[in-house]
Amino acid sequence: MEKKEIAKEYTNGELTVVWKPSKCIHAGVCVKTLPQVYDPKGKPWIKPEMATTEQLKSQIMKCPSGALSFYMNGES
Numbered sequence: 001m002e003k004k005e006i007a008k009e010y011t012n013g014e015l016t017v018v019w020k021p022s023k024c025i026h027a028g029v030c031v032k033t034l035p036q037v038y039d040p041k042g043k044p045w046i047k048p049e050m051a052t053t054e055q056l057k058s059q060i061m062k063c064p065s066g067a068l069s070f071y072m073n074g075e076s
Helices: 030-031 053-060
Strands: 010-011 015-019 070-074
Touching: 015 053, 030 053, 053 070
Parallel strands: none
Antiparallel strands: 010 015, 015 070
16 A cells, blocks of 8 residues: 655645655755744744745745645646
């Protein structure tokens, strides 16, 4: 039986951040780049409403493991 990959989603209304914990290597690029969005001790730990969509896109593209990705809401 195949194990389903866990993916958590967080949205700011325009963009949805997708986090795959199994891929995360805890490099900390997200926390260092946008500390107002990524708070490992917070619940939820990702608050995409705390940055612009462009800031989120730019930061997510720098994720070294690919654990963070995004899609634009309203697009399939």
